[in-house]
Amino acid sequence: xxxxxxxxxxxxxxxxxxxxxxxxxxxxxxxxxxxxxxxxxxxxxxxxxxxxxxxxxxxxxxxxxxxxxxxxxxxxxxxxxxxxxxxxxxxxxx
Numbered sequence: 001x002x003x004x005x006x007x008x009x010x011x012x013x014x015x016x017x018x019x020x021x022x023x024x025x026x027x028x029x030x031x032x033x034x035x036x037x038x039x040x041x042x043x044x045x046x047x048x049x050x051x052x053x054x055x056x057x058x059x060x061x062x063x064x065x066x067x068x069x070x071x072x073x074x075x076x077x078x079x080x081x082x083x084x085x086x087x088x089x090x091x092x093x094x
Contacts (some may be wrong), residue, residue, distance in 0.1 A: 009035045 012035045070083060079086035 012039060 009032055013031060074080045074083070074085065077085050
């Protein structure tokens, strides 16, 4: 397998060139064999797709419902300070 074959198969397999060195690709015969199998498939009559299964909208309509009181919302919080959830600081003050 020469350099051009490795690069061609890498494109077929969508392997990032920065991720895999040529030596790595030469040492992966199972991946190369799989790419050869995929290349050999008769796909002329198969329409291109972006997803194997159809996508559907999983959102539901918004519904107005009862709100939690502040006390009830904070009742399970590990820490509360001045009527608010207290969380660890992640940024320094300017």
